[in-house]
Amino acid sequence: MKPRFLWLAPWLALACASCSDSAGTKDNTGDAGPGGTPDAGHDWSVFSSGTELRVAVPESGRAYVRLDPPAVVQVPGDPKASSDWDIALEQYDVYTNSGASGSAHGSAFGPIDAPSYSAATLPQVPLLFTDKAGGAFVKWYAYDGDAHVLYSRYHVAGIQDGARRWKVQVLGYYGERDGAPVSALYKIRYAELFADHVGDTVEASTLDGTAGGPAADPSKPSECIDLGTGTRTMLTPAAASASNAWHLCFRRDAIGGNGGLGGPRGVTSIDFDDAAIAGEALAQVRVRNADSEKARFDAINWASFEGKTLRGDRVISAFGETWADRNARTPAYAAWVATSAGGEKKYFIGFTSFENATAASPGTVALRIKPFKE
Structure with missing residues (x-):
């Protein structure tokens, strides 16, 4: 059987009560239920x-x-x-x-x-x-298991640092170096948000998340960016975790934020499109591009954050x-x-x-x- 990957991505003080072939399930009303059939439409x-x-x-x-x-x-x-x-x-x-x-x-x-x-x-x-710190970008891509290719979902992430807010969209994961295609060379667009207007859209290309190769040797740095100044800095994971000089770091397929377990700056984030992931088929994601998803990016403003829960990076x-x-x-x-x-x-x-x-x-x-x- 050829497996199909359902990436909606790319996260026991007690005893075994029994190890029988039967299994009750939760009734979905109230705080808890005695049992039932989970999602009976499946085998x-x-x-x-x-x-x-x-x-x-x-x-x-x-x-x-x-x-x-x-x-x-x-x-x-x-x-x-x-x-x-x-x-x-x-x-x-x-x-x-x-x-x-x-x-x-x-x-x-x-x-x-x-x-x-x-x-x-x-x-x-x-x-x-392996488990790692992650946040709003943990599901930024869909994975094609046949072609072994990552496709950006073009979701829009909200980033908050104190009183400042930005929106960020990943435009690409593949770049070129010395005439050859290279993975983990990111392209993003972002803009700062204000209560009464949206700042200029900035595109940042070839953000270097290669980290020395697929093994991502922890001694090898990758690139981090400060969204406020546009400053880009190459940092090892250890250096990034102690630095206030960045908002987002790029390392292989992972994008980390400088808050929670990710770093000391207190950055919090949210994927505004997270609820759509369950219904996103690979075929839908694969045809998206920077032009087709520009309207999604443009729709996010300062008010989009209101009533939303933003979190620092946590274990994923x-x-x-x-x-x-x-x-x-x-x-x-x-x-x-x-x-x-x-x-x-x-x-x-x-x-x-x-x-x-x-x-x-x-x-x-x-x-x-x-x-x-x-």
């Missing part, structure tokens, strides 16, 4: 293989899971320093033991279409992501916010690839139900885990 039997694990997710704190054999585990000491867990669930977030979340070599990729879970062999995935994993519909309190009909903390073993993961979900927690999560046969 959930694609998740019938592998091992079911049921994980009670607390309303505060994390629950830790080992993938082989599937089990909820207690992690003594500092979980960030431990390799005894592979993934962790905290409220409506799922993390891997990697990067910003842990000290091990875990990673993940997804979502991919749910029937891919039934495949007998490992599907071809372009890369496995490949599971992101796409693994669950927080409003409906149901799991997504999709699958993920995840690796063990050691990075050497790969698994399919599918989430099949939530029981007694609340606004703060999905309650007891039923998930299916299946190792790859390579």
Whole structure:
């Protein structure tokens, strides 16, 4: 089976209550319900293989899971320093033991279409992501798994730094250097916003996110930009995390903001088009261009920020916010690839139900885990 990637992108103190083949689900009325069928329009039997694990997710704190054999585990000491867990669930977030979340070599990729879970062999995935700080730009692109190409969604991000506001749109990821095509050479347009008018639109090209190559060696710098002055600075991740000299940094496929976990400047951001992601097919995204999406950019002004929640960068994993519909309190009909903390073993993961979900927690999560046969 050839997997189809559903990039809506490109993020367990407790016991396994049971490991049976049945799984109740949350009724979507009230704070919590006794059970039901999640999204009955889909064939959930694609998740019938592998091992079911049921994980009670607390309303505060994390629950830790080992993938082989599937089990909820207690992690003594500092979980960030431990390799005894592979993934962790905290409220409506799922993390891997990697990067910003842990000290091990875990990673993940997804979502991919749910029937891919039934495949007998490992599907071809372009890369496995470690957890990292991210914000409004975490879903800036759609990924074409056949051509291995990133397409900008042309969403408009709002950036706030104190009393100042900007709008930013990613126009491209591919550039040219010495006559050869190069990835991670960004082009963006942005404009400062004022209460009574919009400033001039500025285009910045060849923003260097190459970071020395696909491995993104942490000793290699990438380019960051101050939207107020247009100043561009090459910084390593360590230097960027301590610097106030930038608003946005570009590093391979990631665009970070200088706030929260991203840096000390206090920058917050929002993707004004985030709600559209669930309905954006790759075919729709692929035909967009800078001209066709200029009206989207022009529509954002100072008032667009009012009533919106902007956040600093936080820990983002490949599971992101796409693994669950927080409003409906149901799991997504999709699958993920995840690796063990050691990075050497790969698994399919599918989430099949939530029981007694609340606004703060999905309650007891039923998930299916299946190792790859390579």
